[in-house]
Amino acid sequence: MFAFQENPLNRHGDIRHTPDFISKVIDQAQTRFLPVFKQSIACTTQEDHKNPLWLSYDQLSTSFGEVNDKHLIYLGELDSKHYFTYRLKSAQLIDNIQKSLTHTKAKLCNLRDLLHYIDTKQAHLCNVAVAMEHWHNSHQYCGQCGSETYSTQAGFVRTCADSECQQLHFPRTDSAVICAITYEDKLLLGRQKNWPEKRYSVIAGFVEPGETLEQAVAREAYEETGLVLSTINYYQSQPWPFPQSLMVGFTAESATSDIKLRDQELEEARWFSKNQINTAINNGSLVLPFEYSISRTLINQWLTK
Ligand SMILES: [Zn+2]
Incomplete structure (x- = not known):
């Protein structure tokens, strides 16, 4: 859980x-x-x-x-x-x-x-x-007119203080997709340059306007690693208030195995077998994501499958 x-x-x-x-x-x-x-x-x-x-x-x-x-x-x-x-x-x-x-x-x-x-x-x-x-x-200022906003409706609305505007603003979350991508018996893990040393995780990214969640998964996988996915399945989601995301989890199979870091968001990405992950954790060369995160759960689910 x-x-x-x-x-x-x-x-x-x-x-x-x-x-x-x-x-x-x-x-x-x-x-x-x-x-x-x-x-x-x-x-x-x-x-x-x-x-x-x-x-x-x-x-x-x-x-x-x-x-x-x-x-x-x-x-x-x-x-x-x-x-x-x-x-x-x-x-x-x-x-x-x-x-x-x-x-x-x-x-x-x-x-x-x-x-x-x-x-x-x-x-x-x-x-x-x-x-x-x-x-x-x-959201202390109105995105319509730039005036100050103030809290109303028990804190679930911010109302523009400008008497002509009075725009209502509602709480927002940013949708992000996160996906455990496999190829045959291996899992893809990557790392960003600014992460703590030896930390690897599954692929993630924000959903862009005009795309479905599945399209966002396919795009992020291709942009970050050059992989073309053949199947994409919804897993579960997790509100992630750091600061305001909704992480939507998926599993996917890749049709290809050649990794190319196209957009340089990752400094490294590679395929791991279960044995390689377990060995790397034990010898300290791999650190998995925060234990309460959906990324960690996606990895653990695959490891214990
Ligand atoms: Zn306003």
Whole structure:
């Protein structure tokens, strides 16, 4: 199981835009709020563990004096409790939380690090929180007229502040395809120049306007490696909030085996047998992708087939 596959959250998308609903759930004592700043999440840290730092409304207002409603994003309801994220204007504001919570060590943590410590429910909440925070941060101005935008509808719309424009902006994700390409009994792995040393992965790339997902797989494979694919099959998908992708996974067979790095996106690509991969992992000459990623899962699925 790779990260973000479970969706235990009732987002109440049909009623979250109503102020009555939002103020009612904010007032509930068990409702919790997670401060986030850009791609980082407020966490409690102990020696060998990290947890998202969910605050009550009282703790939130004690930390910041005043809670700015425009910084709240409604995440949803899970196990009869409602969850919000709270957008911090600067990383230094984590100190305010630390001052008000004397028995807790508060810190901003990267979601990738946090995934090692949290369960699937918490991972999903944190995934939505950082994805929404990133969208807000990168859509502070209207793409139509350039005026400022402000958060509305519990954080799921940004509205242009210009009285004539009033354009509504909705959360966006970037579609990317990722594909385990095989030829006979071998798997294609490649690496980009800027990746950590010895890291190899399967082929991936963003979908361009006007193409289907399968066409994007075929194009990326050809551009990056010169391979012509004969079959392309959908596998599964993974929301990937680093910062705002939806990874759509495929498996494919190549009709050809000659590799040519056409677009220079990869510095190297080659065919690996299962034995070669296992040996290379064991002797430290090959490092596979992040364990919670769909790329790692695609490789593992092939290895254990
Ligand atoms: Zn506008």
